[in-house]
Amino acid sequence: MNIEEIKEKANLIFVDEFEVEQESLVSDAVLKDALELDSLDYVDLVVAIESCFSIKLVAEDFKGVETLQNFYDLLEEKIND
Known part of the structure; x- marks a missing residue:
């Protein structure tokens, strides 16, 4: 799965499940x-x-994850591992 597909799916979860504004x-x-x-x-x-x-995902995975891009990168690493 490429990074754009990961972003799209993750963002859909943020918007649909947690009512996060797409613009943010x-x-x-x-x-x-x-x-x-x-x-x-x-x-x-x-x-x-x-x-x-x-x-x-475990708590240790989130060390150094500060931005959404860091989060997307973490997902890409886990998915494509």
């Missing part, structure tokens, strides 16, 4: 600021992402 989903946006999710929402996000992409 730019690659250099800070993940916490763009998504405006609380800690419980992050658990739901991880579950939705894992289900959608058939991957497993």
Whole structure:
């Protein structure tokens, strides 16, 4: 799966499941600021992402993930591993 397909699917989850405004989903946006999710929402996000992409994410995976692009890159790495 290429990075554009990953972005499209992830953004669809952000918009549909968490009511994030599409306009705020730019690659250099800070993940916490763009998504405006609380800690419980992050658990739901991880579950939705894992289900959608058939991957497993652990807390250590998120070290260094600050922007949406970092998050997309993490997904690409996990998916294509």
